[in-house]
Amino acid sequence: MCGTDDCVVKCSSVPCANSENDPKDTSTIINLDHGDQTMYESYWRKKGNKCDITFNGDDSLSYFANVGNAIVDDHYTIVGTGSSQLMQAALYALSPTDQLEPISVVSATPFYSAYPEVTDFVRSGLHKWAGDARTFEKSKAYIEFITSPNNPDGVIREPVVNGDQGKLIYDLAYYWPQYTAITIPANHDVMLFTNSKCTGHAGSRIGWALVKDKEVVRKMIKFMEISTIGVSKEAQLRAAKILEVISDSCLDPNMENFFEYSQSLMTNRWKRLRQVSANELFVLQTYPLQYCLFTKDFCESHLAVEEEDCEKLLKEHKIHTRSGGRFGSDSRSVRINGDTSYFAGAEKKDDKVHVPDLGSLTSVYD
Amino acid sequence: MCGTDDCVVKCSSVPCANSENDPKDTSTIINLDHGDQTMYESYWRKKGNKCDITFNGDDSLSYFANVGNAIVDDHYTIVGTGSSQLMQAALYALSPTDQLEPISVVSATPFYSAYPEVTDFVRSGLHKWAGDARTFEKSKAYIEFITSPNNPDGVIREPVVNGDQGKLIYDLAYYWPQYTAITIPANHDVMLFTNSKCTGHAGSRIGWALVKDKEVVRKMIKFMEISTIGVSKEAQLRAAKILEVISDSCLDPNMENFFEYSQSLMTNRWKRLRQVSANELFVLQTYPLQYCLFTKDFCESHLAVEEEDCEKLLKEHKIHTRSGGRFGSDSRSVRINGDTSYFAGAEKKDDKVHVPDLGSLTSVYD
Numbered sequence: 001m002c003g004t005d006d007c008v009v010k011c012s013s014v015p016c017a018n019s020e021n022d023p024k025d026t027s028t029i030i031n032l033d034h035g036d037q038t039m040y041e042s043y044w045r046k047k048g049n050k051c052d053i054t055f056n057g058d059d060s061l062s063y064f065a066n067v068g069n070a071i072v073d074d075h076y077t078i079v080g081t082g083s084s085q086l087m088q089a090a091l092y093a094l095s096p097t098d099q100l101e102p103i104s105v106v107s108a109t110p111f112y113s114a115y116p117e118v119t120d121f122v123r124s125g126l127h128k129w130a131g132d133a134r135t136f137e138k139s140k141a142y143i144e145f146i147t148s149p150n151n152p153d154g155v156i157r158e159p160v161v162n163g164d165q166g167k168l169i170y171d172l173a174y175y176w177p178q179y180t181a182i183t184i185p186a187n188h189d190v191m192l193f194t195n196s197k198c199t200g201h202a203g204s205r206i207g208w209a210l211v212k213d214k215e216v217v218r219k220m221i222k223f224m225e226i227s228t229i230g231v232s233k234e235a236q237l238r239a240a241k242i243l244e245v246i247s248d249s250c251l252d253p254n255m256e257n258f259f260e261y262s263q264s265l266m267t268n269r270w271k272r273l274r275q276v277s278a279n280e281l282f283v284l285q286t287y288p289l290q291y292c293l294f295t296k297d298f299c300e301s302h303l304a305v306e307e308e309d310c311e312k313l314l315k316e317h318k319i320h321t322r323s324g325g326r327f328g329s330d331s332r333s334v335r336i337n338g339d340t341s342y343f344a345g346a347e348k349k350d351d352k353v354h355v356p357d358l359g360s361l362t363s364v365y366d
Numbered sequence: 367m368c369g370t371d372d373c374v375v376k377c378s379s380v381p382c383a384n385s386e387n388d389p390k391d392t393s394t395i396i397n398l399d400h401g402d403q404t405m406y407e408s409y410w411r412k413k414g415n416k417c418d419i420t421f422n423g424d425d426s427l428s429y430f431a432n433v434g435n436a437i438v439d440d441h442y443t444i445v446g447t448g449s450s451q452l453m454q455a456a457l458y459a460l461s462p463t464d465q466l467e468p469i470s471v472v473s474a475t476p477f478y479s480a481y482p483e484v485t486d487f488v489r490s491g492l493h494k495w496a497g498d499a500r501t502f503e504k505s506k507a508y509i510e511f512i513t514s515p516n517n518p519d520g521v522i523r524e525p526v527v528n529g530d531q532g533k534l535i536y537d538l539a540y541y542w543p544q545y546t547a548i549t550i551p552a553n554h555d556v557m558l559f560t561n562s563k564c565t566g567h568a569g570s571r572i573g574w575a576l577v578k579d580k581e582v583v584r585k586m587i588k589f590m591e592i593s594t595i596g597v598s599k600e601a602q603l604r605a606a607k608i609l610e611v612i613s614d615s616c617l618d619p620n621m622e623n624f625f626e627y628s629q630s631l632m633t634n635r636w637k638r639l640r641q642v643s644a645n646e647l648f649v650l651q652t653y654p655l656q657y658c659l660f661t662k663d664f665c666e667s668h669l670a671v672e673e674e675d676c677e678k679l680l681k682e683h684k685i686h687t688r689s690g691g692r693f694g695s696d697s698r699s700v701r702i703n704g705d706t707s708y709f710a711g712a713e714k715k716d717d718k719v720h721v722p723d724l725g726s727l728t729s730v731y732d
Contacts, residue, residue, distance in 0.1 A: 081447050081571075081594040088593070092488060102489075114592070121592045122458060123468075123491030203599035205447075226480070226487045227454070228447040228594070232601035233569035 067250070067259070068293055069175050071187040075210035076217045079231050080224060083173060083194035083207030087118050087145075088227070090190050090209065093219035094143050094167040095126035104130035107145040108160040110152055110327035112171065115145055132328055138163035147171040149180045152327050154287060154301040156180065173197045178262035180301045181292035189213060195239050199246060199258075206231070206239040259294065266302035433616070433625070434659055435541050437553040441576035442583045445597050446590060449539060449560035449573030453484050453511075454593070456556050456575065459585035460509050460533040461492035470496035473511040474526040476518055476693030478537065481511055498694055504529035513537040515546045518693055520653060520667040522546065539563045544628035546667045547656035555579060561605050565612060565624075572597070572605040625660065632668035 080086035095103050105119045109132045119129040130136060133144050138161050146168055148157040159168055170188045174180065176198050191210045196202035211217050224230060249255040274284055287301040446452035461469050471485045475498045485495040496502060499510050504527050512534055514523040525534055536554045540546065542564050557576040562568035577583050590596060615621040640650055653667040 081598065084592070085594050088488075117592050121589070122454075122488055125489030125491060203596075205594055205596065205598045223487070226450070226483050228451050228571055230569075230571060232447065232571045232598040234600040234604050235598035238600050 067177065067182065068185050069177075069182045070172065070191055070193075070210055071185050072210055075191075075212055076214070078209045078211060078217060078220050078224070079236055080207045080209065081228055081231050081235075082196065082205040083171070083192045083209075084114065084118060085224070085227065086192050086207050086209045086220070087115075087169070087171070089220040089223035090169045090192070090211075090216075091119060091124075091127045091143060092223040093216045094169070094190070095124075096141070097126070099141075102126055102128040104128060104136065104140060104142045105145070106130050106133040106136045106142055106161065107147065107328075108133040108157065110150070111145065112147050112151045113326040133160040136161050136163075139165075141165040143167045143169060145169050145171055147173070148186075149174045149301055153285065154180070156183075156301075177259040177292060177294040177299075178266050178302070181290035181299050182294045183290055183292070185293075190216065195242070199239075199242050201239065201242060204235045204239055206235050263295065263299070263302075267300075270300075270302050433543065433548065434551050435543075435548050436538065436557055436559075436576055437551050438576055441557075441578055442580070444575045444577060444583060444586050444590070445602055446573045446575065447594055447597050447601075448562065448571040449537070449558045449575075450480065450484060451590070451593065452558050452573050452575045452586070453481075453535070453537070455586040455589035456535045456558070456577075456582075457485060457490075457493050457509060458589040459582045460535070460556070461490075462507070463492070465507075468492055468494040470494060470502065470506060470508045471511070472496050472499040472502045472508055472527065473513065473694075474499040474523065476516070477511065478513050478517045479692040499526040502527050502529075505531075507531040509533045509535060511535050511537055513539070514552075515540045515667055519651065520546070522549075522667075543625040543658060543660040543665075544632050544668070547658035547665050548660045549656055549658070551659075556582065561608070565605075565608050567605065567608060570601045570605055572601050629661070629665070629668075636666075636668050 078086065078089070080089060091105065102125050105115070105127050107115050111132075116129040116131075119127055127143065130142065136142060140163070142161060142163060142165065144159055144161055144166055146157050146159055148170065149155065150157050151171075151174065154174075159166070168188060168190065170186065170191045172186055172191050173194050174197055175182070175186060175193075179197070189212045192207060193210070194207035195204055196207075209220065211220065246258045249258045270284075289298040289300055291297070292299050444452065444455070446455060457471065468491050471481070471493050472495075473481050477498075482495040482497075485493055493509065496508070502508060506529070508527060508529065508531065510525055510527055510532055512523050512525055514536065515521065516523050517537075517540065520540075525532070534554060534556065536552065536557045538552055538557050539560050540563055541548070541552060541559075545563070555578045558573060559576070560573035561570055562573075575586065577586065612624045615624045636650075655664045655666055657663070658665050
């Protein structure tokens, strides 16, 4: 019924920046606390009209399995308003309904800083945050978030509790070739992905879950229906188109491969960061080289950064980061956001970090 | 940083239909249980390129106060993924956090059938569904949903409990000139609106709240951040553009006024429904004529329909409706969805309702 080309809304595939703060007042602060997914902007600018789409109601988000980062054949796909909503949908679906006590939700430290509040913000009687998976008593029932590569530290992870009554949610937001080697196609009961980290289109709020069990799928869909009566169609269709273009870019030798582009961007940023870290304010984490099935080459993880100094010390140097305490870890480490290039020009002189005017820093998203 | 016109996504302003069921197998069933907001489709088709928009990150949903259905001056606007999410955000913000027991949430029967499950689906410790506002003990603390005009029965409503410890959420989804007379600009602490009912673009999942108290606003925004890290920008910008076009249509004498168009559509459908009701299977509710400040004329409510027969009897006649039981009312009445024209051709013969082939009925939305 839709799809006529009258009355069209045009939508650039360039990810949108937020503009909450005053863009004029950023000359001396480096905000590495949270980022905005604008780092792939120049890639999308170059795509020309490749992302043109006329909205039809019967399109769907179903292709794009070429990266080889997950098994999709025996899984259902559920689209969500970002992976945040899918985390809640998965918790809802995996929590037992016949128990008086809420089920414990755990993740090994350092964990994604949103898990505790996503689990507890409405004080659900279905599930409750129980902290570090490493100290959880394995004889009890639990749900474990396994973030791999991990946010904030980029480490490839396996389940930690390994109890008999565990249900596992794999958060694979960063399991893409620009961030880590794709060593094996992931094949788990519940896997979460998000456009934010894959394509950079965080403002679209599109995530997807690959789920094996039909009953879990049914409950997750029920959650989406009650919570937001589904997911914005504009956002879904735009995401589908953008994923299609990325998929094409991997197959068509005349197109610039998106993952090669974004991987080289990340490599370059880490290189510059290592140069800055030579001033001894930072100690950067190192990762083993691993063979990537997608790039057919050995590569290193390019996700997050660890420092021996704390959030407070860095703040004194006008560098905003997120303390390890937010991730259930200690305050000797901080997470810096990997999608910003603003750091590159900083210099340490006279025990201070001197920062050139780097334009607006206006993001609110993780 | 956004807004270049390369790599565009075009989006028709024609609301999208769902296509879950088999469109070929609908020759003998009339589904009035739930609807899809396709009834304004021909209006949007006629708009041509009036709804063209190039997505810029700094656009916002702030204008459109010309209908006079609400006071906006001393209110903040919060955008949500449909009004469903805003209901939860409002419950979250208005629930006390220093109490051991969850606060009671009530609404007078017949109430919107989603309130109980929106309140209770994750077994929140903040709030719990407590049923009919009319039987609630007024000395206790509570949150009351006041749906006006009411879904399902179209009645203009006032608070019912009127206790000292009440917090009120006004659900004004249907307070638009096509559904009811705008007798006064609504002016309450928390008011909810949705594009679904106003413009018909249910698939966009855009709603907005007008809220007076800054602390309530802060908590509602916190809810949106944890729940879905904000609202799809594509959907917000498209909704803003569509509301702008509607606003223009009210001001520009050369444009077809959207509310006059949609009001005449509703009037016509009710007329046809009254013709069918003459076969005595239905008894249609009547509403008083009221003076509308927007149309500057007397008009009648055109929202829902009541029947003396129950859901089961109508199902025997292959007419799907939603029983009054779902609204905390009794099963002698049913709600039929007001946005469908499929009913118009039905005829009662030999104690059966005979229905012509009316094409696909495929909606999932309320």
